[in-house]
Amino acid sequence: MLKKLTVALSERSYPIYIGQNILTNFQSFPLKSGERVLIATNDTIAPLYLNAVEKMLEENGVKVDTVVVPDGEKYKTIETWNTILTSLLAKNHTRNSVLIALGGGVIGDVVGFAAACYQRGIRFIQVPTTLLSQVDSSVGGKTAINHPLGKNMIGAFYQPQAVVIDINCLKTLPQRELSAGLAEVIKYGIIMDQDFFNWLEQHIEDLLALEPNAMSYCIAHCCELKAKIVAADETEQDLRAILNLGHTYGHAIEAELGYGNWLHGEAISVGMLMAAQSAKLLGHFKESNINRIKQLLIRAKLPVTKPEMMSTESYITHMLRDKKVLSGKLRLVLPFEIGQVQVIDDVNQEIVLQSIELCQ
Template sequence: MEKITVTLGKRSYQITIASGLFEDPLSFLPLKAGNTAMLVTNKTLARLYLNKVRHTLERVDIHVDQVILPDGEQYKNLSVLEQIFTALLENSHGRDTTLIALGGGVIGDLTGFAAASYQRGVRFIQLPTTLLAQVDSSVGGKTAVNHQLGKNMIGAFYQPLSVVVDLTCLQTLPIRELSSGLAEVIKYGIILDAEFFVWLETHINELIDINPVAMAYCIRRCCELKAGVVAADETEQGVRSLLNLGHTYGHAIEAEMGYGNWLHGEAIAAGMMMAAHTALRLNQLSKLDVSRIRTLLIRAGLPVTGPKIMTPDSYLPHIMRDKKVLAGELRLVLPTAIGHAEIYTGLTKETIMSAVLDCQD
């Protein structure tokens, strides 16, 4: 069992990583007998894990209600969020309740935002079931829903009570979802840890095969890196912005193509290649490092080009609505070497569109 602490003073919490945690009542501390909880999941995951988690909680006398949402990024919106509030109110949940997010990034974001908003804030626990959620979205307190004009535009920073990573969930993960998660894994190596990137180059096939030893190390290292960044910059005023590598381009793909048609990690993989080519055009990144990033993404089963039907012009409206735009000026995270990235401003639209063209078939 691995335990990593996200250090945020009185709001610090632990990430626990092991197999079989959903069947261990100790995973859900500090919940105790007599507490109430609202379990939030989707239709797909309900069939796999809902009864297991409910049984674990109920056998220590925790009262559990549930709300089962539709499955998919296209449902991460205000309308579906309201279903959580309705379930809480219909079942008379008060400020002493705890929301439990059982799912991937969509469920985690919806549940976290509901917890931040319901009666001005209640506790919540993250039970991430996808690799992407385990290494990234469940950690750090970013919660949000999408708007048709932009991804994650409505939300709040709100930290969970704990994050419980049960490694057995990965055994039921479709290969496309696994690859999507590997995009965020590779991102950590590109921006923060050159040695980890080299480790990924050596062990990527083991991760695709869900080798338990390799996967446990991978998730632990990603969580360590994310926890360190969040502790240093919780609300993304500085270093945490580096975690957005590839997201400015990637969010444009998701919004333009329709949420859910490209998985988040797929869009981010293409976005990271566009960011790498932007840096290359600015003479800030070597051709060798661009090639290494491209090769690793391909080995992970990820796209390295944008959608064929998207023109460079179609990226710009989404990019200029990005949350990283300040006073009309775009800030873009660019890799400058394997293991290092920086925030750049003053980029021209021509540079951005040229990088998109570099990553078109």
């Protein structure tokens, strides 16, 4: 069964298709016979899905080129971005060509940024294959590459033409990657949907077991929440910032340890607990709610303590480079209740340091 959602952005609105075995369903792709595409994927996903997608498109009259790049967060770089652009140029693609991002969040972000830049912008389609990318990064048009001094610091807001989510792709996902995706799922419950958080407490084992009905509901609901936020605040001027719960702390972990040593979702798991501790120290959040979040993260097989090899002070250096910092002052998304967060400006660094210490 195919479910269709819409990201409502006026003339730039686009569909999100969610279903099983839709990776090779041509009706899910906004393409026509005679068009040219470049499928960009990585060397983990290529052996699993590239041939099937390529064959389906060619059988429907689409002219297909491909480029395969290395897999992993450490390759979310200007070099990988340039490899995709070079492939477009070498194969004489035009402004009418379409890029297809076949892979997880790294591929989606790098390919989206390449699409935003190539000849000042060409169409692209997100085909996310990991849980994290299906529930979060493929929706909303945030595209970027990393810099050694900061995560996602070079990029653009650039919306796809469509998002095609085949939940069967999760069957080939390693357990660690599945859990990393659940961190972003749990985030949605904390920031804006207490009922969904309650549902996750009842069904987290079903999601770990890839139970189809539970997973379909979970992905669709997360996409609905994300689409609602993006439609209200596309370029993160206000409301969309709440999606960054735990990210300022988590990005510091990723940057300090080297991208890919901790998965993004793993870093966000600990980052959300650090944010919760900050909220508690400021008098906004109950200890009992911290315990509920912690227990759910543990059941999702996610880390709940900070990396042993990372000093508390090293967080501040990275956090002050975060995109949400205003005039050198830390700006954090903090929970007030499960299902409600607020953006707090100028959080005292001592509070931040204490919060980090409480997560060891």
